[in-house]
Amino acid sequence: MLSPLAQARTAPVQAGAAATPKLLVDGLTKRYGAITALEPTRLEVPAGEFLTLLGPSGSGKTTLLQMICGLVEPSGGRILIDGQDETRTPVHKRDIGLVFQHYALFPHLTVAENIGFPLRMRGVAPADLTRRVTEALEMVHLGHLAGRFPKELSGGQQQRVALARCFVYQPSVILMDEPLGALDKKLREHMQYEIKRLHRETGATIIYVTHDQEEALAMSDRICLMNHARIEQLGTPHDIYARPKTAFAADFIGVSNIFRGQVRRDGSGAPMLVTGNGSFRLSADTPDRPDGALVVRPEQLDIDGDGDNEVRGEVVDTVYAGSETRVLVSLGGEETITVRLRRGTAPPRLGEVVAVRWRADAGVLVS
């Protein structure tokens, strides 16, 4: 049931919004007894957006997804699609498509019958149904497999059938629950392009769940990073990568070097972070806060190069990854930092003591 408070909160939003969002999740929450699977959450998704719910296991992303499609009943809050309250609408009457983690293709139906199933449920005339199924099959390049049973298809082909079965009835919102989780790395990358293409061609609104940060960065218009049953940060991939708001966000997306410490001002009023590894200059636009974590990405670090800040350490490992080489530098004790080696530089020897430097404006101070 909707609390008066929640109603009061949403009222001005509806009045003030220029365009109604395709999907509005408002104060949505889910509790299982004493366990909270999702704290009250607000999320707006404009039409045609590709939004990714990203987070570690148990962060609440799947719960949020399942509540949006109606498989799990919320403990509170509302779900609006095109401005219509759908919170209590039964699953089969919601205009939503869900691509399951393990595809959930009907094993007793052929590929064409699987794709035709949602159309049959909507009473589409047989001739129209056949045409649309054929179109959907063409869209995923599976026209030649219409008469096969799911069991006779490879994992990638099954995935395409699941996608076609979802796109064929053009639901308002398409939800995808780790759809590529069961595929190997190469096929997964290929299917990422396929899904992006389908998104471009159909203009569908897609909410995509994954725990793979590379997948999220590669595919999304916006990423909704989740942790501990709530939204940690919401923004474009570049936003989240370049300007993480928390140490968790910095750590979860990409590789980060994090130094924790107290913020001080030097004589000229420039901000400094005093850490166990020394004092570092912070970028001038750093917001005022007493302490924080300084995030510096590996590609912003330079071995024996220029920079405002410096740490010294011993090279403990170099990792060659094809397109780049990473150097692990031990700062003593458990602490290591990761440095991406500049192109054309020879990697340092193991055991060599090096100076790692970076510019003050390269780091981001987060909570």
Next chain:
Amino acid sequence: MSAATLNHDGAFAAARRRLRFGPLWLAAPGLAFLAIFFLFPVLRLLGLSVQDLETSAWTGDHYARIVATDVYFRVLMSTFRIAGLTALLSLLFGYPLAYWLAQLPERQRGLAILAVMVPFWTSYLVKTFAWMVILGRTGVINQILSGTGMPSLPLLHNEFGVMAGMVHAMLPLAVLTMLPVMTTIDRRLVQAAETLGAPPANAFWLVYFQLSLPGVAAAGLLTFISSLGFFIVPALLGGPQQTMLAQLIITQIQEMLNWAFAGALATFMLVAALVTCWVYDRLFGLSSLSGESSGRTGAGQGHLRSAGMKILSALAKASTALGAPVGHALGPKMMDRLLPLYSAAVIVFLVAPALVVVPIAFTTSPFLDFPPPGYGLEWFRVYFNSDLWVSATIRSFAVAFATAILATLVAGLAALALARSSSRWRGAIFAFFLAPMIVPRIVIAVGLFYLFAQIGLVATDLGLIIGHTVLALPFAFVAISAVVKGHDWRLDQAAATLGANRFRTLMLVTVPLIRGGLVAAFLFAFITSFDELTVAIFVSGGVKTTLPKQMWDDMILQLNPTLAAVSVVVFAIVMALLLMAEWLRRPAR
């Protein structure tokens, strides 16, 4: 992956929420049916046993009479003796066969299991008739003996005859109960034990045997309980010394109309069955009967456990000591063949008797000579020209068909309800649906007879259908539950997200996918009813007789080759249905 756990939690909560008006109600028809036609009549019968005949006052007289009267007390004792011996021998003979079946590659195992399924589903009447033909004074064995100039042996109407018939009847049940437990034992554990230094005998007794114990106990439980209520075998193959409780109950009802005394006898049987169940539950947990792990297995109580371990160690030592010289004498090649040879012998013992009946059905002699003097179709002609036999056959078909539909429908709804329910009543309801398998049939039959007599269902087809449905429900329920357990409920969720409502999801997704289980349930229920004698003895009769009842009446009066012809027809029908059920039970495509 917590997405999976959340999924599960989601389903869990959803199930709990729907409980108010949701799936558990699907079990309601079955619960009501069993309450009226199973629980109530059985309790009523127990009530009768403590009532005075005239005054209806509470009395323990009937029980005192059983214990005080020597004849009755001896019957009680011989019932427990025969049932106990049958269970013991079935386990001893069955264990190696089950062990052999469990280690076969899957494809061959399927075929070999059929060799156990066939005798399991063969009518008790046909099997018993076959033993009469084999063991009789002029039967197969004695003919062979006299042919070689040896004196004939008294094989029938004594303890030997009963034990042969009983063990033959119960062995398949024992094997089929032990097998699922054995196939789930990871054989690598035995290999692990051997790499850790255990001689083969220790690896077997201390690892494999211990892991197979729940199956052994379940088999012992089921064979003992089923044997308790037996009357066909002791009545036809035994003598007065082998009279069992069920025979006494039938006499009390049919000849004396002494309900109270029959009730007291039935109570003894029921209490024995329930006590056995209770002991089993304490040791292993009843849920392991249906193949679910109870978590209690192996974690037995301290003293019992260490005593058991000592016994097993002693057994391991003994078999090492015994095995070494035997192995030496036979050579390694022969040792490897010992188990297959033994298993083949047991399978012959199981299958051969029913096959002996076939030539006799085609005999030209009016007697049960073996081998027949000539072959013809005379006795089939007698069968098909007899109004009595034909109408009994038709009635049996009709009743079995109705029973199969009713049982499949009721059990199907209940299995679907329980599969997705997380209610704390789930276990109790599950047990209730299996209960007609645990309570001896004779107890159910007598209880139903009393109820039917009051509401005018005696000698009606409806009465038969109701009685048979009670007995068939557990089989149908187990068959459907097994398939539903493997059903992927995410497919139903998928159907819902694609726009299918509950009913269409059920009809277009769930039912087609569990179809194999439904058909198997239908056929098992059909066979159960087609074969059923206990309820039919009381509820059918005169012009309303069923095929098994007609066979029973003939077998008690006089043996004749028509019975062989009928047996062959019954055997062929049941086999055809069984093969169909097995074939359909395999996953589609």
